[in-house]
Amino acid sequence: MADTQSDSKTRLRKFIFKALKATIKGGLFYAVYFILWMFIAPISEIIPGFQQTVEAFVITYVILIIIGELTSGTIFQHFFNAAKALFVICYLILSLRGGILGITFENLSLIVDLRLFLMIALLLGLLGFAKSVLQAINYLSEKAEYPQI
Amino acid sequence: MRISIRMIGLATTLFWVFLIAFSITAVYSVKDLHFDFGDPQMSMTADNKVVFSLPISIVNRGFYNIGFFNITTEISDEEGLVLARGLTFTPVIKRNNKVIINHNVTIDVYDLLQNHQDYLFSDGELRMCASASMRLAELIPVQASTNLSMPWGAPLYNFLLGELNYTAFNITHFRALVPVSFENHAFFDVVGNIQLRIFNSTSVLLGDGETVIEVSQGALYNGFVELYVPIAEMTESGYFEASFLTPLFDYGPLVIPFG
Numbered sequence: 364m365a366d367t368q369s370d371s372k373t374r375l376r377k378f379i380f381k382a383l384k385a386t387i388k389g390g391l392f393y394a395v396y397f398i399l400w401m402f403i404a405p406i407s408e409i410i411p412g413f414q415q416t417v418e419a420f421v422i423t424y425v426i427l428i429i430i431g432e433l434t435s436g437t438i439f440q441h442f443f444n445a446a447k448a449l450f451v452i453c454y455l456i457l458s459l460r461g462g463i464l465g466i467t468f469e470n471l472s473l474i475v476d477l478r479l480f481l482m483i484a485l486l487l488g489l490l491g492f493a494k495s496v497l498q499a500i501n502y503l504s505e506k507a508e509y510p511q512i
Numbered sequence: 513m514r515i516s517i518r519m520i521g522l523a524t525t526l527f528w529v530f531l532i533a534f535s536i537t538a539v540y541s542v543k544d545l546h547f548d549f550g551d552p553q554m555s556m557t558a559d560n561k562v563v564f565s566l567p568i569s570i571v572n573r574g575f576y577n578i579g580f581f582n583i584t585t586e587i588s589d590e591e592g593l594v595l596a597r598g599l600t601f602t603p604v605i606k607r608n609n610k611v612i613i614n615h616n617v618t619i620d621v622y623d624l625l626q627n628h629q630d631y632l633f634s635d636g637e638l639r640m641c642a643s644a645s646m647r648l649a650e651l652i653p654v655q656a657s658t659n660l661s662m663p664w665g666a667p668l669y670n671f672l673l674g675e676l677n678y679t680a681f682n683i684t685h686f687r688a689l690v691p692v693s694f695e696n697h698a699f700f701d702v703v704g705n706i707q708l709r710i711f712n713s714t715s716v717l718l719g720d721g722e723t724v725i726e727v728s729q730g731a732l733y734n735g736f737v738e739l740y741v742p743i744a745e746m747t748e749s750g751y752f753e754a755s756f757l758t759p760l761f762d763y764g765p766l767v768i769p770f771g
Contacts, residue, residue, distance in 0.1 A: 474654070
C-alpha cells in the first residue's frame with residue numbers, strides 16, 4: 364500500500380517535472396521567436412499573411428515540443444521528435460512554394476529565389492529526422508538489452 | 513550510439529542557429545539598403561543616337577555585400593518589338609559603401625523612325641520594361657521588375673500643307689508659296705530640311721523647293737516652301753512629294769494630293 368502511494372507520488376513528481384520542462388522549453392522557443400520577429404517584422408508589411416503563417420508554424424512547433432517533452436522517456440517522444448522534423452520539412456516546402464517566392468504589388472513584381480536556403484533547411488530537417496529515428500532505434504535496443512525487472 | 517546521436521543533434525542545432533541568424537540578418541540588411549534616383553539626362557552621341565542616362569545612387573548599410581547588381585531596361589513598340597535595351601551591371605556593392613551608377617539606354621531614333629514611320633506623324637506609346645536584380649549577401653537572388661508605358665511624341669505631328677498661293681513670277685512661271693505647318697511633340701529638336709516637289713495631274717514634275725526648319729521640343733512650326741512652277745504645265749490638281757532630311761531621321765517622299 365505504502366509502495367503504491369510512493370510510486371504514484373514519484374510518477375506525479377516526474378510528470379510535474381516534465382510539464383515544467385516542457386513549459387520552459389516552449390516558453391524559451393516562443394521568446395526566441397518574439398525577439399527574432401522584431402527583426403523580420405518589416406517583411407510582414409510587404410508580404411500579406413506572413414505573420415499568420417509564421418505564427419501557425421510557431422504554435423504547431425511549440426505544441427510538438429510540449430507533447431514531446433511530456434512523453435519523454437517513452438518511445439512516443441521519438442515519434443513526436445520525428446513528427447517535428449517532418450513538420451518543419453513539409454512546412455518549409457509548402458510555405459516557400461518550392462523556393463521561389465513571387466509577390467506582385469500594383470505594377471511591380473518581386474521574385475525572391477530561396478532555393479539555396481530551402482535546400483539547406485531541408486537537409487537540416489532530414490538530419491533532425493534521422494536523429495529521431497536513430498534515437499528511437501537506440502531506445503528500443505537499450506530496452507531490449509536491459510529489460511525492466 | 514548515444515555519442516553519435518548527440519553529435520548529430522549538436523551539429524544540427526549549430527547549423528540551424530547559423531542558418532536562422534544568417535537569414536534574419538540578410539532580411540534585416542534589406543532595410544538598410546537605399547536607392548536614390550537622380551534626374552534623367554538626355555544627350556546625343558556622335559552618330560546621332562539619343563542616350564537617356566539615369567543616375568542611381570545605392571547606399572548599402574546592411575551586414576552583407578550585394579552581388580551581381582543588374583539593371584535592365586527594354587523599350588519596345590506596341591507590338592512588342594524591342595527598340596532599345598540598356599544594361600548596367602555592378603559586380604559587388606560592398607557593405608557600408610555608396611555606389612553611384614549611370615544607367616544608360618541608347619535609342620537609335622533613325623532606326624526607330626525608319627521602321628515605324630507612324631511615329632513620325634502620330635503620338636503613341638512605347639512600352640518600357642525595367643528590371644533590377646541583385647544577390648542579397650551575394651547568395652540570395654532577388655529580382656524586381658515593372659512594366660511602364662512611355663508616351664511617344666511625334667516630331668512631325670499634324671503635318672499639313674496649306675493652300676497654294678500663286679503669284680506671277682515671269683511670263684513662263686508662277687511663284688508658288690506652300691504653307692507648311694506641324695508640331696514637334698518629340699523629346700528632341702527637329703533641325704533639318706523639308707524638300708517639296710510638285711507634280712501635275714499627269715505626274716510631270718513641275719518644280720521643287722526646300723526650306724530649313726529648326727523647331728524645338730513642343731514648338732509649333734509655321735513656314736512656307738517657295739516653288740517656281742511652269743504656267744503651261746500647271747493643272748488644277750496634282751500632288752506634292754515631301755521629304756524630310758534631319759540628322760536624326762530621313763523620310764520621304766510623303767505624297768500629299770492637292771486640288
